Amino acid sequence: MTLHGTAEVTIVIADDDGLIRMILRRALATRPAVVLEATTASTCQLLVETRSPDLVITDAHMPGAPFADRLDAMRGAAPGMPILVMSGDQSLAGQSFDFLAKPAELDDLLSAVDRLLGWQEETG
Numbered sequence: 001m002t003l004h005g006t007a008e009v010t011i012v013i014a015d016d017d018g019l020i021r022m023i024l025r026r027a028l029a030t031r032p033a034v035v036l037e038a039t040t041a042s043t044c045q046l047l048v049e050t051r052s053p054d055l056v057i058t059d060a061h062m063p064g065a066p067f068a069d070r071l072d073a074m075r076g077a078a079p080g081m082p083i084l085v086m087s088g089d090q091s092l093a094g095q096s097f098d099f100l101a102k103p104a105e106l107d108d109l110l111s112a113v114d115r116l117l118g119w120q121e122e123t124g
Helices: 018-028 041-051 067-077 106-116
Strands: 009-014 033-038 055-059 083-087 098-101
Touching: 009 018, 009 041, 018 033, 018 106, 033 041, 041 055, 041 067, 055 106, 067 083, 083 106, 098 106
Parallel strands: 009 033, 009 055, 055 083, 083 098
Antiparallel strands: none
């Protein structure tokens, strides 16, 4: 598969589960991305503020600040940066952010990443 309109980007994966981070990192290896990992809300916020990522993929429930506070802090530090929230908490679906239910299919994850970064699959 070739993606049209791709350039190397920075993606932060924020999840306190090491297995989830590993699966996401491996899935994203098919994309031209530098992947940074955060295990806490404060580390995620620090990466947003210092590394200016192009996308954050975050679990809704992580150690540190409450989810709503984390979301507000990320939006304040990087207005317009896409945030993809992954959670088993279905009540979060349909809110003011992109959402994938856990466990997510990897194809659904990659489709969401491609859409949020403006990447399209080339047809030939």
